[in-house]
Amino acid sequence: MTPPKPTPRADRVSLFTHLRLFRRDILSAQxxxxxxxxxxxxxxxxFRSYLCNDPTLVRRVLDERPVDFPKSGRVTEGLLPLLGRSxxxxxxxxxxxxxxxxDPAFEGGRLKDSFPAVWAxxxxxxxxxxxxxMEVELAASHAAADVIFRTLFSIPIEDRVxxxxxxxxxxxxxxxxxxxxxxxxxxxRWFPRLHRGATKRSxxxxxxxxxxxxxxxxxxxxxxxxxxxxATKIMSTPDPVTGAPFGTAEMVDQVAIFFLAGHETxxxxxxxxxxxxxxxxxxQERVAAEAEALRPEFGVVGRLRFTxxxxxxxxxxxxxxxxxxxxxxxxxxxxxxxxxPGAQVVISPWHLHxxxxxxxxxxxxxxxxxxxxxxxxxxxxYLPFSRGPRVCPGAGFAMLxxxxxxxxxxxxxxxxxxxDRVPVPVAHLTVRAxxxxxxxxxxx
Numbered sequence: 001m002t003p004p005k006p007t008p009r010a011d012r013v014s015l016f017t018h019l020r021l022f023r024r025d026i027l028s029a030q031x032x033x034x035x036x037x038x039x040x041x042x043x044x045x046x047f048r049s050y051l052c053n054d055p056t057l058v059r060r061v062l063d064e065r066p067v068d069f070p071k072s073g074r075v076t077e078g079l080l081p082l083l084g085r086s087x088x089x090x091x092x093x094x095x096x097x098x099x100x101x102x103d104p105a106f107e108g109g110r111l112k113d114s115f116p117a118v119w120a121x122x123x124x125x126x127x128x129x130x131x132x133x134m135e136v137e138l139a140a141s142h143a144a145a146d147v148i149f150r151t152l153f154s155i156p157i158e159d160r161v162x163x164x165x166x167x168x169x170x171x172x173x174x175x176x177x178x179x180x181x182x183x184x185x186x187x188x189r190w191f192p193r194l195h196r197g198a199t200k201r202s203x204x205x206x207x208x209x210x211x212x213x214x215x216x217x218x219x220x221x222x223x224x225x226x227x228x229x230x231a232t233k234i235m236s237t238p239d240p241v242t243g244a245p246f247g248t249a250e251m252v253d254q255v256a257i258f259f260l261a262g263h264e265t266x267x268x269x270x271x272x273x274x275x276x277x278x279x280x281x282x283x284q285e286r287v288a289a290e291a292e293a294l295r296p297e298f299g300v301v302g303r304l305r306f307t308x309x310x311x312x313x314x315x316x317x318x319x320x321x322x323x324x325x326x327x328x329x330x331x332x333x334x335x336x337x338x339x340x341p342g343a344q345v346v347i348s349p350w351h352l353h354x355x356x357x358x359x360x361x362x363x364x365x366x367x368x369x370x371x372x373x374x375x376x377x378x379x380x381x382y383l384p385f386s387r388g389p390r391v392c393p394g395a396g397f398a399m400l401x402x403x404x405x406x407x408x409x410x411x412x413x414x415x416x417x418x419x420d421r422v423p424v425p426v427a428h429l430t431v432r433a434x435x436x437x438x439x440x441x442x443x444x
Contacts (some may be wrong), residue, residue: 001279003317003365004422005354008032026322026427027350034348036356039335049344050334053355055380057334061326061345062388069326071390072344079260081203082172085250086257097239099393101246102254105233106393111400114230115298117150118401122408124156129413131443135436136415140270141170144263147401152258153213154227165209169259172202207252210259214251231255262394265320266401268430273314273406275423275437276365278415283310283367288444291411304403307410309370311402315353315384316374317365320430322350324386350431352381416440 006028034040038054052058061069070091083089087098104110125143145166146157155162214235220226221236234254238245246254277284287307294300301308324347332339354362358381360373369377385395392398418440423433 002363003276003279004424005363006425008034027425027431030351034351035354035362038357039337041337047342047344048340049346050337050339051346051348051351052334053348053351053381054335055358058347058352058381058383061347062383062386062390066389068329068332069345070329072325072327081200082206083256083260084207084253086253088257088261097242097244098250098254099389100239100241101237102234103393104237105230106397110230110233111396112298113228114151114397115301115400116296117154117229118147118404119296120156121146121150122404125405126408126412129409129441131413131441133418133438133440136274136439136441137267137271137433137437140274141263141267142166143405144266144270144401145169145259147266147405148259148263151397152230152255153217154229161209161213165206165259168202168205168209169263172199172206206259207256210255211248211252214248214255218248218251230258258394261392262398264430266398266405268320268432269311269314269318269398269402270405271433271437272318272431273311273402274409274415274439275417275433276314276317277310277406277410278417278439280365283365284410284415287407287410288414291407294407294411301400301403304407306367307407308399308403309367311399311406312370312374313365313367314402316359316382317353317363318425318431319349319353319384321384321386322427322431323348347383349383350427352383355381412444414442414444416442 006025008031009029011031011033034051034053038052039057040051042049042051052061071089073089080089085094087095087102090098121143124146125139128142129139142157145162149155149157149159149162149165153162157163157166214231217226217231217235221232226232226236231251235246235251277287287310290304290306293303326345326347328339328341328343328345330341332343352358356362359377360369366374385392385398416439418438421435421438423435423437425431426434
């Protein structure tokens, strides 16, 4: 069975129609030709946008000259009430300062340090799941949020504050628009951004709860009683260049993006992985057989090779972050086309991961491709966590979490698709299913 994919729009539509479709869903607002084109130009009255699938251009923007292609402020406008000045929205020296503090928390041995907390969250996810017909995106969200709170603040999702953040974040997801007015119009900084009232309220509540957690942790660090989790590691690490650590206010911004990036993206991938296994029972049984080797020791992750490849293939077909937008700062030449400063440069994992010139059978689910041609194709067109200097610092953590959660759930349960409820992928904060992902769950 070929996994579901949004129906693309007609090749030529008016600007008004394109904006209307874009606001409803980024994926179906794009034409079919982008799955084969190396580059496409889109014109609006206010700016030019260039979608780049050419691997050479992608490397140039993300790897070779990232300083010349900073993250575009247009796409982060709608998230500012929640994210503030987090590492997701900053550029230049401010971003470098933040990465110098954050990156050490996710290096090498830190994954091993986080393993017991991830394992506990996996066991809790199995205990919460019940047989019957269910919407698994919610279960995936619950599990991913539990991982975040256990590894970041050493508290389970059942903790009162953690549960409040989780529930409020669900409200934020429902109210946050995919685009803000400033994404299209060149508004001055003083102009009101017209964020929805519900969005601002949810962001304010989430940030208030996170501020309480970070203030408590700061006090525990000062008293020498803080647990050795990610929050402690990040808050007690000074910038090796300036010597300045994060203050409580700065840490609130970073925790907000950890929750958005770490929870929302992992939940998206886990939900789609369960669906793909439900529609490919032979692959599901291979994961279940491999999961029999599960033991609460870090080395077990290396033995879950096929399960890891299932998760990789899920990230290829349904990359949680479907598009990344950079901005030109100087005049450029893209494939012989003159590009002015201020143009928007779109790097689309959604199209790269399904590109007809890069991948063999791009729309098919085939985890075994990762022991063959998939490795070569991945060098040209696979970036679920971005790449280059701005690669997601938690990429290794996400692979550990996704592989372990998938193995635990499939060892304990068998999943079947609900035939009359085929999920339709749409892009909101991440790639989710329009009406959820409904599966039948049976105990093994």
